[in-house]
Amino acid sequence: MRSETPRPPILLSLATLAALLFIHVPLLLIIVYAFSADVSFQFPPSGFTTNWFVVAFGRADLWKAIGLSLRVASIATMIALLLGTMAAAALWKSRFFGRDYISLMFVLPIALPGIITGIALRSAFNLMDIPFSIWTIMLGHATFCIVVVFNNALARFRRISGSMIEASMDLGADGFQTFRYVVLPQIASALLAGGMLAFALSFDEVIVTVFTSGLENKTLPIWIYEQLFKPRERPITNVAAVIVMLVTIIPVLAAYFLTRDGEHTAGAGK
Amino acid sequence: MTQASERPPPRPTPQGGWGEGLAAYETASEKRNFGGKLSDWLINNPGSFLTLLFIPPTLWLGLIYIGSLLLFLGHAFFSIDEFAGTIIYEPTWSTIVQLFQPANFDIILRTLVMATAVTIASAIIAYPFAYFAARYAKGKWKAVFYLLVMLPLWSSYLVKVYSWKLLLSQEGIIPSVLKYLHLTPLLEAFLQLPVIGGNSLSTSYFGTFIVFVYIWLPYMILPTQAALERVPLNLLEASSDLGAWPSQTLLHVTWPLALPGLIAGSIFTFSLTLGDYIVPQVVGSSTLYIGNAVYLQQGTAGNLPLAAAFTFVPIIIMLIYLSIAKRMGAFNAL
Numbered sequence: 001m002r003s004e005t006p007r008p009p010i011l012l013s014l015a016t017l018a019a020l021l022f023i024h025v026p027l028l029l030i031i032v033y034a035f036s037a038d039v040s041f042q043f044p045p046s047g048f049t050t051n052w053f054v055v056a057f058g059r060a061d062l063w064k065a066i067g068l069s070l071r072v073a074s075i076a077t078m079i080a081l082l083l084g085t086m087a088a089a090a091l092w093k094s095r096f097f098g099r100d101y102i103s104l105m106f107v108l109p110i111a112l113p114g115i116i117t118g119i120a121l122r123s124a125f126n127l128m129d130i131p132f133s134i135w136t137i138m139l140g141h142a143t144f145c146i147v148v149v150f151n152n153a154l155a156r157f158r159r160i161s162g163s164m165i166e167a168s169m170d171l172g173a174d175g176f177q178t179f180r181y182v183v184l185p186q187i188a189s190a191l192l193a194g195g196m197l198a199f200a201l202s203f204d205e206v207i208v209t210v211f212t213s214g215l216e217n218k219t220l221p222i223w224i225y226e227q228l229f230k231p232r233e234r235p236i237t238n239v240a241a242v243i244v245m246l247v248t249i250i251p252v253l254a255a256y257f258l259t260r261d262g263e264h265t266a267g268a269g270k
Numbered sequence: 271m272t273q274a275s276e277r278p279p280p281r282p283t284p285q286g287g288w289g290e291g292l293a294a295y296e297t298a299s300e301k302r303n304f305g306g307k308l309s310d311w312l313i314n315n316p317g318s319f320l321t322l323l324f325i326p327p328t329l330w331l332g333l334i335y336i337g338s339l340l341l342f343l344g345h346a347f348f349s350i351d352e353f354a355g356t357i358i359y360e361p362t363w364s365t366i367v368q369l370f371q372p373a374n375f376d377i378i379l380r381t382l383v384m385a386t387a388v389t390i391a392s393a394i395i396a397y398p399f400a401y402f403a404a405r406y407a408k409g410k411w412k413a414v415f416y417l418l419v420m421l422p423l424w425s426s427y428l429v430k431v432y433s434w435k436l437l438l439s440q441e442g443i444i445p446s447v448l449k450y451l452h453l454t455p456l457l458e459a460f461l462q463l464p465v466i467g468g469n470s471l472s473t474s475y476f477g478t479f480i481v482f483v484y485i486w487l488p489y490m491i492l493p494t495q496a497a498l499e500r501v502p503l504n505l506l507e508a509s510s511d512l513g514a515w516p517s518q519t520l521l522h523v524t525w526p527l528a529l530p531g532l533i534a535g536s537i538f539t540f541s542l543t544l545g546d547y548i549v550p551q552v553v554g555s556s557t558l559y560i561g562n563a564v565y566l567q568q569g570t571a572g573n574l575p576l577a578a579a580f581t582f583v584p585i586i587i588m589l590i591y592l593s594i595a596k597r598m599g600a601f602n603a604l
Contacts (some may be wrong), residue, residue, distance in 0.1 A: 007404060008405070008406045012398055012401065012404065014404055015395075015398035015399065016398055016399050016402040016403075018395075019395050019396070019398070019399040019487075019491075020399070020418060022395065022484065022487070023418075023419070023422045023484065023487055023488065024418070024422065024431065026433035026434060026436075026437060026484065027422060027425055027429070027433060029433055029436055029437065029443065030429060030432070030433045030436070033436055039427040040441060041435075041436050041439055041441050041442045041443070042441060042446070043441075043442065043443040043446040043447070044446070051409070079330075082326075082327055083327040083330055084327065086323045086324070086326055086327050087323075087324070087327035087328070089323055089579075090320050090323035090324045090327075094320050102324075103333050105328075105332065105336065106327070106331065108331075108335070108336075110587070111541070111588075112541075112545070112584075112585065113541060113542065113544060113545015113546070113561070113584055114545065115545050115546075115547055115561050115564055115565065115581075116339070116545065116581055116584070117335070117566075119337075119342060119535075119564060119565075119568050119577060119581065120334075120335075120341070120342040120343075121334075121338050121339040122568070123341065123342045123345070123568070123574060124334075124337065124338035124341050124342065127341065139334060141332060141374075142330070143331065143335050146327065146330065146331065150327075154460065174304075174306040174309040174310070175309030175310075176308075176309045190457070196302075197424070200424060201424075202426065204425075204428060204429070205428035206427065206428045206548065207427070207546075207547075207548065217599070221426065221428050224428050224429070224432065225428060227430070228428075228432060228435065228552050229552075237403070237463070241426070241428075241429045241432055243431075243506065244426040244428070244429050245425060245426060245429055248424060248425060248426050249356055249421060249424070249425065252420065252421065252424040253417075253421075256416075256417065256420060260413070
């Protein structure tokens, strides 16, 4: 085997660089614009200021939207952690007729376009005369957050070695003790990561939320969504966009570092 | 659902599980508190235990999600009273047939063409990137590359769409930069092009297309990279040792092995484009795509049956797509 990696062909490097710029420059520009002194999309900005952050933080409607988004994301994440882990634990080792259909059901909310989830829920709420509220938003979010936690938990469950559970039981621990002291420590970081991804997903969700929020309840993404069509407050929208970026990127980074070493879980080698 | 209780799985499987080590465990259990007894019962009744675990999540998704979905899709087989605007609850095919009216069928075709174009463009951009990341990024750089794809993938969808409004709008960045470079005539010539052109970049088909590619590209990169990582290096060496040109190795060795990854990625780019309704609203020539049609029919038009009929289109297309993808081994690449 060759010990050294050959140098990449120049065309390949250029194509890679172009793709990197393509997926990153637009997001970086949002940050630049949040500090732009201009009210329009003018480029290059005539100057830079942190003033828009001050203005944005003085806005009651923005704070209300952030508060609602945080509440929805927290509740949806809690429900998803509970139900997603239960589903993963149940599907982990079991083999029964229809198992494939059940596992399909647990990925369907992400596999089908969000608009379908949104409209289906909306028409169900309408038919049952359920008024839109924070709970209808949360209901929609939890549905796809479950999928994220489920996938993360299942991937980790599969890596837990059966012999550790056996050993624990052989040494006299009961099922709950085994779960508490053997299984839980091994899945904890995966659950935390799943929860963080679910939180990030819920915090910036708009496609389903448009259908389940009604007119009164504006999450932060709904607030931005409305600004896209009647752009009256571009500078504030830029700041709101940066806030959404930060609140979603931090949990995603944390989730990455939590699961990065997952491959080295004790006993995974069997 | 109920199958879990009717057919409990064989208890102590050779691979191990909750019922593992049962024999040794039973002799050891003399003094047991309530929790212990409960866990004994659960372990001795793995069927009931699994059912207990299963019931809450299955009820949630089964009732709330699948229930709403079926309730909504069922409307496709009813029709609407044109004058009163109320739904006539009598089974009929007439709403489904409406999909084949020229105006509606155009929407379906346009969406399919767009989804195909977005998928192909994503694959063309993703492949070299994934190849570079899989073959030349080592150690720390591998993690960096992974994060550089993960972060945009997880970044707010809405913020990403918004950023392209900043780029494409008439006083936006791309026209400004082109003006600065005295290349505005080039842009104007481009916008004169039939079909893809328009009044400005942000109101052209090309605008919609580029935003779609931008948003779904990371979904194409990740599975492609994963597939390329699994190509054994010695296979490539064998190919070159046996006298193949690098281009021949690429075509006959790497490409077939990377294909399942590309197809896995295409599931995302295709499906996500099929169902999107926000991108064409924000950036585009205000023509309708399936997502917009569904959105309008259930909203302002109040025609729930037609909205449901339209919803069947992406579902059926994706079912066909998934069965083809499965046959080509894409699921192993996920």
